[in-house]
Amino acid sequence: MKKPETVREIALDLIEKIENNQSFSHLLINDALKKSDLNPMDRALLTELVYGTTQRRITLDFYLAPFLKKKPENWVLNLLRLSVYQLTFLDKVPEHAILHEAGEIARDRGHEGVTKFVNGVLRNVIRKGVPKIEDITDETMRIAVETSLPTWLAKRWIAQFGAEKTREIGLSFMEAPSQSVRVNENKVTVTELQAELSAQGIETERNPYIPEALMMEKGSIAETQAYHNGRCTIQDESSMLVAHALQLEDGLRVLDACSAPGGKTTHIGEKMHNTGEIIALDIHPHKTKLVNKAAKRLDLTNITTEVLDARKATEQFEAASFDRVLVDAPCSGFGVLRRKPDIKYSKTEADIVNLARIQEAILAEVSTLLKENGILVYSTCTIDQQENRGVVEAFLQTHPEFQLERVQLPEKMQAYVKADYLELVPTDIGSDGFFIASFRKKTN
Numbered sequence: 001m002k003k004p005e006t007v008r009e010i011a012l013d014l015i016e017k018i019e020n021n022q023s024f025s026h027l028l029i030n031d032a033l034k035k036s037d038l039n040p041m042d043r044a045l046l047t048e049l050v051y052g053t054t055q056r057r058i059t060l061d062f063y064l065a066p067f068l069k070k071k072p073e074n075w076v077l078n079l080l081r082l083s084v085y086q087l088t089f090l091d092k093v094p095e096h097a098i099l100h101e102a103g104e105i106a107r108d109r110g111h112e113g114v115t116k117f118v119n120g121v122l123r124n125v126i127r128k129g130v131p132k133i134e135d136i137t138d139e140t141m142r143i144a145v146e147t148s149l150p151t152w153l154a155k156r157w158i159a160q161f162g163a164e165k166t167r168e169i170g171l172s173f174m175e176a177p178s179q180s181v182r183v184n185e186n187k188v189t190v191t192e193l194q195a196e197l198s199a200q201g202i203e204t205e206r207n208p209y210i211p212e213a214l215m216m217e218k219g220s221i222a223e224t225q226a227y228h229n230g231r232c233t234i235q236d237e238s239s240m241l242v243a244h245a246l247q248l249e250d251g252l253r254v255l256d257a258c259s260a261p262g263g264k265t266t267h268i269g270e271k272m273h274n275t276g277e278i279i280a281l282d283i284h285p286h287k288t289k290l291v292n293k294a295a296k297r298l299d300l301t302n303i304t305t306e307v308l309d310a311r312k313a314t315e316q317f318e319a320a321s322f323d324r325v326l327v328d329a330p331c332s333g334f335g336v337l338r339r340k341p342d343i344k345y346s347k348t349e350a351d352i353v354n355l356a357r358i359q360e361a362i363l364a365e366v367s368t369l370l371k372e373n374g375i376l377v378y379s380t381c382t383i384d385q386q387e388n389r390g391v392v393e394a395f396l397q398t399h400p401e402f403q404l405e406r407v408q409l410p411e412k413m414q415a416y417v418k419a420d421y422l423e424l425v426p427t428d429i430g431s432d433g434f435f436i437a438s439f440r441k442k443t444n
Contacts (some may be wrong), residue, residue, distance in 0.1 A: 007042045008082065008101050009108075011049040015078045018054055018342050025054050025342045053078075053085045055174055055341040058148040060084050063130035067121045076114060079105055083122055088130060095126055143167050147174070152349060153334075160385045165425075169383070169433075172426040177338040179216040180207060180237045180431075182263075184270055184298055188231045190214065196226055209412045209429055210244075213237050230298040235263045238335075238381075238424055238434035242328060243267040245377045245407050245422075245436050250275040252323040257310035257366045260287030262294035264328055264379075269300040279322075280305045281313065310362045313369060320371045327366060329359040331380040331387050335433025338426065352386055359391045367399055367441075376402065376439040383425050383433035392421065392437045402439040409436075 005013070014028050029050055033043055053060065060081040071077065083102045086093045099122055106115040136142035143163060144154035147170025157166040181204065183190045190212060194204055202219035214232075221227045221234065242264045246254070248271040259265045259280035268278055280303055282288045288305040295303040308316055310327070332352055333343045363378060370376050378395075380387055396404060406420045416428055421437040 006101065007038065007046050008049065009105055010036065011046055011053070012075070012079055012082055012105060014046075014050045015053055015082060016075055018050075019078065019345075020074070025050060026339055048090070049082060049085070051176075051341060052089060053082050055337075056085060056089070056148045057081060057345065058150070059133070059145055060088075060148075062133070062145045063088065063125070064121070066128075066131055067124050072117065073110075073114075075109060076106070076118065079118060080121055083118075084125060084130070087122070087125060099123070099126075139163055143170065147171055148344075150344060153344060156349070156384070161425075165427075168427050169425050173337040173341070175338060175426075177236075177432070178430060179220075180235065180240075181214040181216060181221055182233045182235045182240055182267060183212045183214060184231050184233065185212055186270055186273060187229075187299075188226075193226060193231060196231075197221065197224070200224065207237055210237055210240050210410055213240055228297070233263065233266065233294070233298070235267070236336075236432045236434075237429070238431040239263055240267060241409055241413060241422065241434070241436060242326065242377060242379050243271045244409050244413075245379075245438050246271075246324050246326060247375055247408050248272050248324065252276045253321065254278045254324040254326070255313070255317070255322045255366060255369060256280045256326045256328070257313065257362060258282065258328050258330060259291050259305070260284070262291035264326065265291055265303060266294050266298050266300055268326070269295065269302050270298065272302065274300055274302050276302055278303045279317075281308045281310055283307070283309045311358075311365050313366050317369050319368050322369050323371055323374050325366050325370045325374070325376045326379070327359075327362050327377070328379045329355075329362055329387075329391075331355055331359070331382040332384055334382040334384050335424075335426070335435075336381050338432070352384055356387050356391055356394075359387060360394050363391070363395045364398070367395075367402065367439075370441050372441055372443045374441050376441065377436065378439070379434065379436045381432060381434055383423070383435070388423060388435040388437075389419075389421065395439070401442050403442060405438050405440050407436050407438045 010032060014032060017028055018025050029047055063084055064080055079102060083098050086098045102122060103115050103119050106118040133146045136145060140155050140158060143166055144151045149170050183193050197204055203217040204214040205217055207213035207215050226232050250272050254268055256265045260282040265280045280291050285307050288307050291305050332347050332355055337344055367376060404420050407417050407422050416422060424434045426433050
């Protein structure tokens with residue numbers, strides 16, 4: 001009978017899949033947790049090991065470099081990364097336990113030579129200590145290693161934000177993400193939901209910036225009746241700002257051009273008190289199903305989904321037929337590196353250029369569908385300026401019928417609106433990085 005896998009064996013499997021298959025870390029971890037019978041402490045450790053080792057891959061490779069004469073097999077390198085992560089960043093795990101488990105995994109997966117190699121490297125790391133990042137003289141390289149950003153990305157962001165801010169942003173991506181909850185105020189008040197969750201041992205705090213948001217302090221809402229019955233939704237606070245930017249009223253006709261998985265679509269539906277009409281597009285059929293599922297859970301009947309590439313929207317809809325249009329565009333995702341650290345290793349500068357073209361094309365296509373004096377909101381979950389202010393400037397240059405207007409947000413968020421748009425980085429309010437710009441279509 002095969003012995004059950006240990007936490008570190010499962011972690012190594014997941015790290016391998018993330019690197020070799022370019023799989024999303026958050027999806028793999030969630031799937032592994034559902035299938036496993038790990039106790040709560042081991043579940044937390046598994047999450048920490050996978051996220052931590054993936055998030056700090058470049059830093060760990062810098063630490064390992066003096067101890068490796070040549071690059072070992074990929075699974076061996078990942079085992080060393082996993083072990084050095086524990087040695088350098090997890091104080092509560094004893095060194096002997098890390099060495100023992102690494103040796104056992106090496107023995108099970110390889111041969112005696114691999115076991116001796118792994119043990120030798122790790123004992124050397126413990127004896128000699130890892131190299132010091134502050135000894136790196138090149139500033140870009142030092143920031144890249146410390147924040148575990150690819151060199152090209154560190155260089156790019158230093159040009160956009162400056163060296164010190166890039167370092168601060170990079171380090172903030174190493175922190176565990178917070179979880180925020182959007183209260184469906186059509187069904188329950190924020191105070192009532194807080195009391196309901198508190199009675200179940202789930203602790204929350206009011207979000208200081210967004211009236212309908214709660215921050216999770218202890219516990220999870222995913223399996224609660226409040227969640228299943230549509231009284232709340234798990235959504236990052238930065239994403240909640242989009243519905244505010246649209247300046248919604250009851251009875252409007254709204255186009256959500258890139259709607260999946262439906263968090264912003266359903267927030268729009270809630271803000272309009274289940275009135276009006278929301279057309280939610282996505283290019284993939286399985287993704288529109290996610291939007292429908294979210295709408296059903298929240299008892300929203302004002303949302304209709306259609307499988308359609310937003311770049312072909314004018315083939316389906318009449319010109320000037322919507323009061324509001326949202327383009328929550330496909331993007332590099334560089335604002336959500338806390339949740340999806342693998343993104344920074346798979347994306348390239350060429351991807352950013354290509355994404356900016358797609359973003360501009362979607363805006364150009366759906367802009368004709370907006371009525372005069374209507375509002376078009378453009379948002380992304382990236383902090384890269386080419387995809388954000390760069391796309392805004394390109395759109396305004398080719399569409400004189402639109403004007404940029406100050407993004408309308410809850411009062412305490414207004415301080416973060418600069419040059420009329422919102423450019424949130426994770427060091428601002430602790431949320432994901434996010435961008436929002438608002439355009440109004442001029443009247444003739």
